[in-house]
Amino acid sequence: MARGSGNRSRLLLIILLVTSLFLVTLDLRGVSLTKSSRSITQSILAPVQNGVSTVFSPVGRFFSSVKNFGKTKAELDQVKAANNLLKAQLAQAADSKGALAQLKGLLNLAGQGGYKIVPARVIGRGSSASFSQTITIDAGSSDGISVNQTVISQNGLIGVVKTVTSNSAIILLISDPSFKVGVRIARSQSVGVLLGQGNSQYQLELLDPTGTIENGDVLVTNGSQGNRPFVPGVPVGQVSSVDHTNSSLTQTAIVRSYANLNDLGVVSVIISAPSVAPKNPISPTPQPTITVLVTPTPTPSPSLSASPTPTPHKSKA
Amino acid sequence: MFFFFVLFAIQESAVSLIHFPIAGFSLYLAVTIALIAYEDHDGSIIMGFLAGIVLDLSPTSNGPFGQWALILTLVGYVFASNRESIFDATSAPLTFVLLIAFGVSASLIFYLFFGLLLGESNGSIGRDLIVIIGNIIWTIIFTPIFLPLLRAFQKATTASRQSK
Numbered sequence: 001m002a003r004g005s006g007n008r009s010r011l012l013l014i015i016l017l018v019t020s021l022f023l024v025t026l027d028l029r030g031v032s033l034t035k036s037s038r039s040i041t042q043s044i045l046a047p048v049q050n051g052v053s054t055v056f057s058p059v060g061r062f063f064s065s066v067k068n069f070g071k072t073k074a075e076l077d078q079v080k081a082a083n084n085l086l087k088a089q090l091a092q093a094a095d096s097k098g099a100l101a102q103l104k105g106l107l108n109l110a111g112q113g114g115y116k117i118v119p120a121r122v123i124g125r126g127s128s129a130s131f132s133q134t135i136t137i138d139a140g141s142s143d144g145i146s147v148n149q150t151v152i153s154q155n156g157l158i159g160v161v162k163t164v165t166s167n168s169a170i171i172l173l174i175s176d177p178s179f180k181v182g183v184r185i186a187r188s189q190s191v192g193v194l195l196g197q198g199n200s201q202y203q204l205e206l207l208d209p210t211g212t213i214e215n216g217d218v219l220v221t222n223g224s225q226g227n228r229p230f231v232p233g234v235p236v237g238q239v240s241s242v243d244h245t246n247s248s249l250t251q252t253a254i255v256r257s258y259a260n261l262n263d264l265g266v267v268s269v270i271i272s273a274p275s276v277a278p279k280n281p282i283s284p285t286p287q288p289t290i291t292v293l294v295t296p297t298p299t300p301s302p303s304l305s306a307s308p309t310p311t312p313h314k315s316k317a
Numbered sequence: 318m319f320f321f322f323v324l325f326a327i328q329e330s331a332v333s334l335i336h337f338p339i340a341g342f343s344l345y346l347a348v349t350i351a352l353i354a355y356e357d358h359d360g361s362i363i364m365g366f367l368a369g370i371v372l373d374l375s376p377t378s379n380g381p382f383g384q385w386a387l388i389l390t391l392v393g394y395v396f397a398s399n400r401e402s403i404f405d406a407t408s409a410p411l412t413f414v415l416l417i418a419f420g421v422s423a424s425l426i427f428y429l430f431f432g433l434l435l436g437e438s439n440g441s442i443g444r445d446l447i448v449i450i451g452n453i454i455w456t457i458i459f460t461p462i463f464l465p466l467l468r469a470f471q472k473a474t475t476a477s478r479q480s481k
Binding site for chain 2: 008009012013016017019020021022023024025026027028034035037038039041042045048049052053123124125126131132134136163170176177178196197198199262263
């Protein structure tokens with residue numbers, strides 16, 4: 001009896017394992033059924049995440065505050081001083097509408113400078129069980145977002161759009177181990193690759209064998225063909241330590257991101273880059289050349305024709 | 318199955334929002350392992366498979382669809398094979414909490430190992446160890462909170478099944 005039960009269990013195990021492996025094979029071969037099932041789940045989950053994040057985000061922030069308690073205590077004095085200054089400034093503000101108008105003005109100013117963005121709220125984060133570093137935002141294809149667009153926070157690059165539904169999108173964060181981005185050192189213009197490490201520090205591998213990295217070097221994105229997945233000129237981070245012991249041909253360094261990925265509330269997706277890429281040197285606009293054609297004629301009164309300027313109007317005496 | 322969907326929604330929309338100091342906590346895995354431990358021989362395997370299929374639906378998952386189903390089916394089989402020992406552990410709360418923590422960590426290690434075979438990039442070994450250790454710590458801390466509730470739920474569903 002027990003033997004029969006054991007055989008049945010083994011048979012059940014084999015059937016379920018084969019089914020699982022069949023699903024894995026289908027997914028790896030790119031069958032849309034498995035891909036679309038995740039897309040449908042995201043569409044269903046997004047409204048739930050949206051609602052829950054509104055209620056639950058204070059709890060999440062509480063744990064974040066506990067996590068950063070030591071740092072917070074050290075910064076408390078600075079914050080108090082800044083707070084006094086802000087109080088004085090706040091007293092001058094008429095009301096929140098005035099502040100909103102200022103903010104709109106700032107956003108317009110930012111818009112004039114470069115990227116066309118879609119702001120979005122973070123409504124979810126990737127599960128710790130998946131080992132991936134992602135966030136979910138409440139804007140999707142209906143807002144103009146598509147796959148492989150650059151995502152920024154107020155401080156710089158945070159990731160790239162991984163998947164999109166009509167009302168939500170999943171962002172692969174810069175900290176994800178599979179994340180790679182081409183970067184440029186602002187000081188030397190040397191080009192390298194930044195790799196996610198699964199934490200708040202990233203590895204920079206310089207592509208130029210003659211290039212050097214120095215502590216404090218500022219990194220910006222190098223840009224991709226057609227501005228996808230990365231638009232050029234987005235601040236990425238700062239070199240915190242250079243690896244001098246590495247025996248490889250090119251230098252490597254540890255980079256600290258400008259953006260705090262643990263504290264993302266609102267992010268922006270760059271849906272179009274500026275027409276003049278910041279990576280290109282700004283060249284002066286060429287002045288138009290005026291060509292004057294003079295045709296000599298045998299008549300005593302020579303005629304002057306200038307092209308393309310219109311014929312001067314002769315007033316009758 | 319519906320229960321797993323609800324649990325999955327809670328995990329993805331609420332638990333994932335919490336920034337835990339060390340790695341994170343997977344409520345979904347902890348509850349699944351506890352339910353697998355409560356189930357009978359074949360029930361453990363089937364429950365592992367169903368829970369894995371639902372977890373595979375996660376849009377943030379970087380593995381292929383079916384990977385979690387495979388892992389949790391195997392974990393279900395391991396629990397089913399050691400039914401007598403597991404049954405003894407369920408009656409001692411502290412041992413049971415440790416057993417769940419062990420199950421969660423074993424699932425994550427299996428997941429990483431299988432991902433490695435498929436060529437997935439899951440970060441450095443140090444980082445993965447932190448994630449696993451973090452999950453063990455948070456599972457040990459949080460499991461005693463929801464375990465009585467889960468036990469009551471399991472008793473109610475078992476009674477409902479037997480009455481049918």
